[in-house]
Amino acid sequence: MTDLFIFASATAELAENVLPLGITEGGAWLLRNAWIIPLIPALSFVGILFFGKRMPRQGAELGVAAIGIAFVLAVLTGAAWMDHRDNYHGDEVTQAVIAVDHGDAADHGEGHAPEHPSLAVSNTMTWFQVGGMTISVGVLVDGLAVMMLFVVTLVSLLVHIYSTDYVGGDRRYTHYFAFLSLFSASMLTLVISENTLQLLVAWELVGVCSFALIGHWWEEKPNSDAAMKAFLTNRVGDMGLLVGITVLFFSVGSALPDAFGSFSIATTNTLANSGLLSHTALLVSATCLMAAVMSKSGQFFLHTWLPDAMAGPTPVSALIHAATMVVAGVFMIARLYGVFFEGFSIGGSSINLMAVVGGLTTLVGASLAFVQRDIKKVLAYSTISQLGYMVLALGVGAWTAAVFHLFTHAFFKACLFLGSGSVAHAVHSFDMKSDMGGMRKAMPHTYRTFVIGSIALAGLPPLAGFWSKDEILAGTGGWGLFGGTGGNGAYTGMLIMGMVTAALTAAYMTRVIYLTFFGEFRGHGEIHESGPRIVVPLWILAGLAMVAGLFNLPPGFQLVPESMQERFGHYVEPAAAYFPGISHASPSWSLAIFSTLVVMAGAGSAYWYYFIKVEAAAKASGQSLTELSNGPTSRWPLAKMGHNLLENKYYLDHLYTGIIAEGTKGPLARAVYRFNQQVIDRTVDKVGETAVVSGQFVYDKIDQLLVDGAVNTSGRLASEAGGELRKIQSGKVQSYAAILFAAATVLAGILIVIV
Amino acid sequence: MENLLDSWGLTAATFVPMLGVALMMFVPKEKEDLHKKIALVTSLVVAVIGVLLLVQFDLDATGQLQFAVDHMWIDVINSHYAMGLDGMSLPLVLLTMLVVPLCIVYSWDHFPAPANPKAFLMLILILETGMIGTFMAQDLVLFFVFFEVVLLPMFFMIAVWGGEDRRYASLKFFLYTLFGSALMLVSFLSLYFLSGAESFVLTDLAQAVAENGISRTAGLWIFGGMLLGFGIKVPMFPFHTWLPDAHTQAPTVGSVILAAVLLKLGTYGFIRIAIPVLPEAAVEWAPWIGLLAVVGIIYGALGCLAQTDMKRLIAFSSVAHMGFVMLGISTLTDFGINAAIMGMVAHGLITGMLFFIAGSIKERYHTLDIARLGGLLLKAPRMGWILGLSVMASLGLPGLAGFWGEFPAILSTYNPANGLPVETFRTYMVISALGTVLAAGYLLWLLQRTAFGTPTEEFADLDIPDVTRHEWIAWTPMIALILAIGIYPNLIFRVTDGAVDASLNECLQVNTQEMSAEDIEALHCAPVYNLGSGAHVVDEHAVSGD
Amino acid sequence: MFLNQFLLLSVALFAIGVYGVLARRNGVMVLMSIELILNAVNINLVSFAAFTENLAGEVFALFVIAVAAAEVGVGLAMIMLLYRNRRNIDLTELDLMKG
Secondary structure, three states, rough: OOOHHHHHHOOHHHHEEEEOOEOOOOOOOOHOOOOOOHHHHHHHHHHHHHHHHHHHOHHHHHHHHHHHHHHHHHHHHHHHHHHHHHHHOOOOOOOOOOOOOOOOOOHHOOOOOOOOOOOOOEEEEEEEEEEEEEEEEEEEEEEEHHHHHHHHHHHHHHHHHHHHHOOOOOOOHHHHHHHEEEEHHHHHHHOOEOOOOHHHHHHHHHHHHHHHHHHHHHHOHEEEEEEEEEEEHHHHHHHHHHHHHHHHHHHOOOOOOOOOOOEEEEHHHHHHHHOOOOOHHHHHHHHHHHHHHHHHHOOOOOOHHOOOHOOOOOHHHHHHHHHHHHHHHHHHHOOOOOHHHHOOOOOOOOOOOHHHHHHHHHHHHHHHHHOOHHHHHHHHHHHHHHHHHHHHHHOOOHHHHHHHHHHHHHHHHHHHHHHHHHHHHOOOOEEHHOOOOOOOOHHHHHHHHHHHHHHHOOOOOEEEEEEHHHHHHHOOOOOOOOOOOOOOOOOOHHHHHHHHHHHHHHHHHHHHHHHHHOOOOOOOOOOOOOOHHHHHHHHHHHHHHHHHHHEEEHOOOOOOHHHOHHHHHHHHHHOOOOOOOOOOOOOOOOHHHHHHHHHHHHHHHHHHHHHHHHHHHHHHHOOOOOOOOOOOOOOHHHHHHHOOOHHHHHHHHHHHHHHHHHHHHHHHHHHHHHHHHHHHHHHHHHHHHHHHHHHHOOOHHHHHHHHHHHHHHHHHHHHHHHHHHHHOOOOOOOEEEEEHHHHHHHHHHHHHHHO | HHHHHHHHHHHHHHHHHHHHHHHHHOOOOHHHHHHHHHHHHHHHHHHHHHHOOOOOOOOOOOOOEEEEEEEEEOOOOEEEEEEEEEEOOHHHHHHHHHHHHHHHHHOOOOOOOOOOOOHHHHHHHHHHHHHHHHHEEHHHHHHHHHHHOOOOHHHHHHHHHHHHOOHHHHHHHHHHHHHHHHHHHHHHHHHHHHHOOOOEEEEHHHHHHHOOOOOOOHHHHHHHHHHHHHHHHOOOOOOOHHHHHHHHHHHHHHHHHHHHHHHHHHHHHHHHHHHHHHHHHHHHHHHHHHHHHHHHHHHHHHHHOOOOOOOHHHHHHHHHHHHHHHHHOOOOOOOOOOHHHHHHHHHHHHHHHHHHHHHHHHHHOOOEHHHHHHOOOHHHHHHHHHHHHHHHHHHHOOHHHHHHHHHHHHHHHHHHOOOOOHHHHHHHHHHHHHHHHHHHHHHHHHHHOOOOOOOOOOHHHHOOOOOOOHHHHHHHHHHHHHHHHHHHHHHHHHHHHHHHHOOHHHHOOOOOHHHOOOHHHHHOOOOOHOOOOOOOOOOOOOOOOO | OOOHHHHHHHHHHHHHHHHHHHOOEEEHHHHHHHHHHHHHHHHHHHHHHHHHHHOHHHHHHHHHHHHHHHHHHHHHHHHHHHHHHHOEHHHOOOOOOOO
């Protein structure tokens, strides 16, 4: 077995057939040994599993401590990476390849800024050897991985702390923390995966943790149903992952002289970028991998499991179904971007599968968020919508914008989820319409952090969501008014979808805030603010939601010195051979202002409906309302109250509320939701049912009747033949003798005839 | 010590159980404890021999037969007493040596009715001899004898200690397998006579076939006979119907041994005998084997979805899992066959575990009707978690053993050996990937209906004891291995890789990518491998087109 | 022509014997019929021996006579036992070996 990696200096005769991979085997100790970070929670999982129940706090302290150490290490690793990015000048690993004359190979690999390359740190060891090739396991640490390490450990740490209060006294407290640890370990393994096989392993492991945590309260059937739905839907996508990885494995192998396949991510991407892989293979594998993304990251039309997954404990929803696991799909696209970029021909076109899927998802998610009563479901649909944003961004080639949105979204969405958990902790329900309302007074901290999170999500400056959303919109390259062009193509359609979603997002978050925190309390009992272990994580996340956007101020942003611009992009976006040469869109003031106006319009119309009209109606009727009692299409109730001025406004409102908001909120969203529930979800159910029915049929009719029947028939025939023959066996000497003589006669006759 | 192991190790491993049986014959039936002790000690001695063999085993020469013995056995028909251990047989031998003592420990306190530990344990030990012998035999007649030795104890085990419908099930098992064996024997004999080999020793046969050649038709028929013989044992669709009945009726330990080891005799036969000796016939049969394998994967999964009995469901899942093993074998590649051996070991451990659990549930609830179970996690949490783990392992979760049988098998199907139709196998790949979804479906459904939820009214007040000491002893090694192999698959691949490589015909594997036409010519490969044509070879590794 | 008459006699004896074996119910009669068959054979053997001037046939005939004597001995003993146990020797009632 020759070594896969050959240093260019060592093999002069291969010089013209080697490709630089953009990775190095040197670098700081922490970067080379980033595997320690997932190892710590993994050990904690084992520890909690075996000794958790005997510990004074039933294992929670071990989980918190482990993830705390992992967080510190992740921060240190981040610092080490920043130094590495700016100051490392080591050798680059190269890969010997078979030169295939594709003609256009020279066109690829261009577009890298002639700056200092960001060599990713790779450190591998042999996992197993089979079929004459070595499969390795290891780490691939670059800006993306370091960023993910930071996000995962931070959110996980906060969720751990939050959970000690939130699920305190739970029937399976210890198991809960064991699985949180296992999840953290798997997720951290996923983000530093060196090869696709390792990625697949971690990918399935986070899936199973999600299964276990969604079904945490498995005594109730809906919970275990939701867990199963999540696992099975993901399994459907995993089919794509299996096939996609297999196709990549062999097509990479066909370009290597000394192996028939390779899982290595760096090698795969580099070969894809340099045009040495067949485009068909890349298209097939990218499409298959897209199926995995659709299931894992809740993309339309495999998203239906995600709202159901809210059956799990809220901190789990925050960690797994908002901040980390569901972005695994987005992360995979970002990680294998060479494959996707070439496979979908993202550069220089205006439409592709990934962008369309992302665009549809973002619209579907946002519109569905309108009709939910359950606060967590609103947030779940919102997560779907925002994940759609990220996929859309990757689909239009705005890699940094997508990853940056992943980064900011993790904070404000985790903040919102944890906030909703804090509210639900107080009222013991998630139903906004029947059990919440007016909670801003009793829960000031939750209220404030929730509003901050909502503004960040809606994307108003200067909070985090604004910056990342704006970069995505600019990255579509479809604006073209006073700058804002120069992306990878003119994705105008995606720009419009993103813009509409921005308005919708602002509107539904306004609705949630009104229903939860304004009006009068509609639930029962006394409500109190949650304890410090819940509130402190909320404020940390809210703080990050405020400032995270500043990490990546757009280039050319005149209000700050240049050294503060695009820091995130500088450290996270690879400038190396394993990353495709994407073009960066130039930011545009006009676009930023316009999108802000759109957001304000969305928020404003919802504000007008809830904070003014509904509030007024509530005051008038003396009870807490969640919507106007009369539909806007029937006679307006304010007429009866004698407010002429308002009545005059009514016609305008009719246009705003009745047609635009209500139209979106009512028929359209409901239709989409119905489509979602009746068609897609029903199809999912039907597929399951059909499988069971056909299983029944195959078993009853084919297996038991035909296949088994044939076996039984042959047995029965033998037995019946025996029954017939048995009659000859009379036991009487003379009948035997008769047969003997008869047979002798016949044989004698035959003898005579023949002779 | 070393020398002794070299010359007597394999013989001892095979026949020490028979010594135990002989000893037990002289002990009166009433002394049950003594019987148990003798049986356990015997099986442990075998396990110790196994460990010694493993320690002495040269891991750098897995492709060669080690500890080989070869003596003339039956002069008249040139049959030898030839035994040997290489990387393909070692994992399976060790699996057998592990499973048997665990089964004895498991049944320590609760022998199925009618108890009679003497007879039961003697049967298990006879089984062990047969199984280990089959995996070690290097002579076809010897192989056949051991192969058949296994049949009878299992027949009695089902027929005497089985469930209500045991007579039907045992007879079906016996006759079905015997039918296969008959065809297999015919194949063996015709192989010997048509190839003009010097003896029945495998290497002689392979050499004779390679040198003297054998007509294409004869090769196909002989391979077909073996296919039927081994395929019934595997069991491949559509010869699988004996399996659910046998499993459902067999006592727990019988099911475990059946699932863990007996089914592997069939697949082992393919990789040890059929493919190495008749590579050209294998190339022609492989697409059909692959077809039956994927049909089995989907069919078995659908069958599972229709089951109401837990044990029957697990039995049907074996059809699907062995489908993956056969799919790996049908690719005829190094990678695929390694995956198949991994799949065999993993299936042995995992399905064995599942049958153990099913047996324990049956013992506690006196039913395996899935609709009546539920809330196991509440009643017996530890057993519930172990069931959960086994189910996850069975559906191929990475990090547990099952994955390494499934994924590499799927992977290898993308790029089958020279001479096989690539497009057909890629279609198989996609279908088999669908099988993983279905597998998750029926296994999780099983888990949900048995372990989750609350107990049904019927059992709400019943006191269900959690995992007992004997069960812990029997289960811990299996669970530990499932985890260990899952995390570090090299435990198996390290052993099998060299042996598989050595067993495969060079023409199947040769990579013609960088070879000149003369070099390909020099290989003297039959046209069946499609090497000479040139059109097939180079670009099939990538998706063609562009 | 010389041989023919002996053969015809032999055939007649054989036919009578077969009839007796198949049709008589009395065990002793069946035994005697078997004797007739054997004697038919003997006649055949002796006549062919004389015809072909080969002593082998006569030797065989002697053997047959000896064996027949032994057979009658055993047969009669069995019939005696049968009679003692069942008080009759009707062969049609003996079907213990019925399958």
